[in-house]
Amino acid sequence: MTATRSGTYDNIITADTAGFDLACDLLRAGGLVAFPTETVYGLGADATNGKACAGIYEAKGRPSFNPLIVHFSDKAAAAKRVIFTSQAEKLAQTFWPGPLTLVLPRQENCDIAPICSAGLDSLAVRVPGHPLAHQLLEQIGLPLAAPSANASGKISPTTAEHVASSLGNRVSCIIKGPACTVGLESTVIDLTGSAPVLLRPGTLTREDIEAVVGPILLGQSLMECKAEELSGTEITTTGLKSPGLLKSHYAPRLPLRLNARHVLADEALLSFGSIVLAGAAVTLNLSPAEDLREAAANLFAALHELDSRTDIAGIAVVPLPEHGLGLAINDRLKRAAAPR
Template structure:
């Protein structure tokens, strides 16, 4: 039976105790809810893959409480220092060379010699990580390939009793997974997210390379079909067809509107919540208005294209 914990001192203490004992605990970050496990516990990490139905070749992000904890696991660099100072804590994941002997399960890295690390900004996530005092591996707390969860009830609906506890911290403020920046060689955008490639390029003073779809998987969230509702998804819909659930953007007649005022930050925050709501109507297809492919729109379109991919 899944424990439902509130964001109180008692709830945080219980969640941290469960994590240290090898349990799976879903908790909120500013991006989405994560399915957390002790990153050094092989059995606990294996349970993440089992609970999500996640391919074992897909690596996990490790969440940490502070920079010292990060540097104990990875080979740090001046480039990492620059972007961490600018954007941490926050919705940015860095992929760096794994430090020899780092106490991280090989299941977390999926056999790679790099590790994805992040300092989340959400106060409840920070408090939980400090209380747990261990690295916590945490992909999104949903069945693999399905819509990411931005509320505790999304986690419960997707994972049921596969998760030992859900720490309810309310809705996620960003609502879109973190940007992933590879720093194991030339700085490369591995997954777009809440921090734009333009902002990262500005901080590093150089143009950042972008991953190609044909490249091998090197970070979470790179599988072709991902973030998908049960309904089929039709993108760039300038008009809607009978029987479709209508997800709009801007001045358009629709069932739910990501942002009537065309605010991409608002649209990102609403994306997964609104996909959950429209999918719950039982519609066979969800049609989505065009989203500008600039700034945060790049990350939104990335999630939508994976949601619409062949399954």
């Protein structure tokens, strides 16, 4: 049976039996396969194959010091490669499968390619909750290294078409699924030290995590992006143990202006709730109902849509709440607006 190609791009395939068979064959041969997760599309490679994982860095133009998250079909498969602490056990039991990544010490006999750890003795691991991601992991029977399936530093993809537009034929195939429901990359918690550290905020908020394991610290990279709001907050400094920690990341082609109180005639406006400024060339509202989950799910798709326009010179973003999931949304926006 031949996999069915879907849409304009000839490397987008349908998520049927033939499509999954083709994807598994390509992965086993060292190829790259993009697939949907509940967060964003991932660019997958056999995590036990160092050469295949190096292909991820090459395809994305990704810095070699930026580690990769490895995806597993279940917690038992992950436990063969990393050492679970008591806190990790609690978090995995509560939030897996789902949008949570844990950074844990590698097992001594870990078969995951060292390139995934970027030279560290830790590994970032996750069990995704998306049914198509789970089906792929179950069928191939291998862990998959899978950062977001976009050119390094650019807007993360939430549709198959976003992937194809960003990476083109550098991807062997792209499994087409519905738009990603969460729309932001996973929350990342470092559990290799004496206390849990929030490295990257996501749809699972700091409050969600602390309800399970107690107080957590904020990583240095997050502190730098939020310096003006974190006066007096306890922080800790860690190495680059997770993706998504570079100061400039998730960046559109057009300049991004945050906390806008006015908008220019040649700018697009990214609004939220009732904050709609007059005078923009075009306006997209992340959530008219002021629902932060809806805003998170719409963020990258809205940036893709506005960034593709040729009739605007920039994108202005209204202030968004800093509490709960707003922390993750603002983290992505501040990195997207950072000097490049």
